[in-house]
Amino acid sequence: MNTRPYLFMAFILLFSQPVFADDKEQLTQLLHHFLQGVDSAAQHDRFWAEDLIYTSSSGSRFGKAEIMAGFAPADATEQDSTAAQTYAAEDIDVRLFDTTAVVAFKLVGSSAGQDGAELTYYLNTGTFVKRAGQWRAVAWQATKIPEPK
Template sequence: MKRIIVILLLVTMPQFSHSQDESAKKELTQLLNDFLEGAGKNDVEMHDRFWAEDLIYTSSSGERFGKKELMDGLRSSEEDSGPPISWSSEDVRVKVYGNMAVVAFRLVGTPEDGGEKNTYLNSGTFLKRNEEWKVVNWQATREKAE
């Protein structure tokens, strides 16, 4: 009987793990899309939800800072700092490793006044703590113009 239980576990575990990974990929992709929508509106609550307290953020300009500096900058940014920008993602890739995941994608910033798009290659490391995914490490790289 023990042998049958062990065999059943070995057969079903990969399927269970695969479905958990697929669920996490969907959850992370939705979180990314919700964040990008909120980022276009400077939604402080969405930023607070997305970034972990122990965040390490490396910007496309080569600056490194944490969540406190990011949130302080968001709160102090002028509302009229140029035309509003819509943010979207392309080529999203999600790899799940238990309670950790890596999300890589092309970030596209489209000015609402029809100006030139900006694109970045971004990657983030997410940890699931207390049943919630948050970013602990972020890397943004401005994509070279073709």
Template structure:
């Protein structure tokens, strides 16, 4: 009897972490809020809006750039110190998101998407695969972790 009790207890403790790792369904409101936060941020990044960066990036951010450099929010914001917000007619590249995919785990949402940088003058597009971990704080979704990877050039073989 005692061994059955311990076996049952062991089963419960082993099962708890497995259940916690399963993705949960997202509500329509969550999907809209996270997608809007990213799209608003990308618009702000296009016009060089420092406030958009400050609002989007969480204080404990870890950002891994497409060039392989890792830094936090303080370093990111320091790089914007002398930035001036651009009027729409002075924007040189617009940033947008394509192929957005969201996955929720507990209170966090993972976002995967293709970031597209479209050059205003030439219309040329450059793409990056972006992955972020978003958390909601006081009604605002912020990125606590972010990875940007330059999209691979297809081989000609």
């Protein structure tokens, strides 16, 4: 009996798991890093693929070019108003499919309000593709979670 096919399969199974674990960790860290620097054009340029399809929670659909155009020089008032907004990811679920990944999570937006921090919640799902060794988001769906009544 030829054992080479079995040895090959055992080798693949043994050594493929850490790669997936590393990719999950890499995607999770990429998401956290992006959200911490969400006001940075460089962060957006690194995060989004050139062929991005983004569907916002308001129902608008656009691409990376429109996102990057939002970083054109703005007046000081706009910069001050957005600086108080911070974001964090909770309940992150990363699903890997070779060089494609789906990342689903709850986005928590926090801004300073008159009565303290005002929180908004979104369910986000991003599809990432690994190209030239880097994960980039090619599709994004954001859905605002309604406030409880």
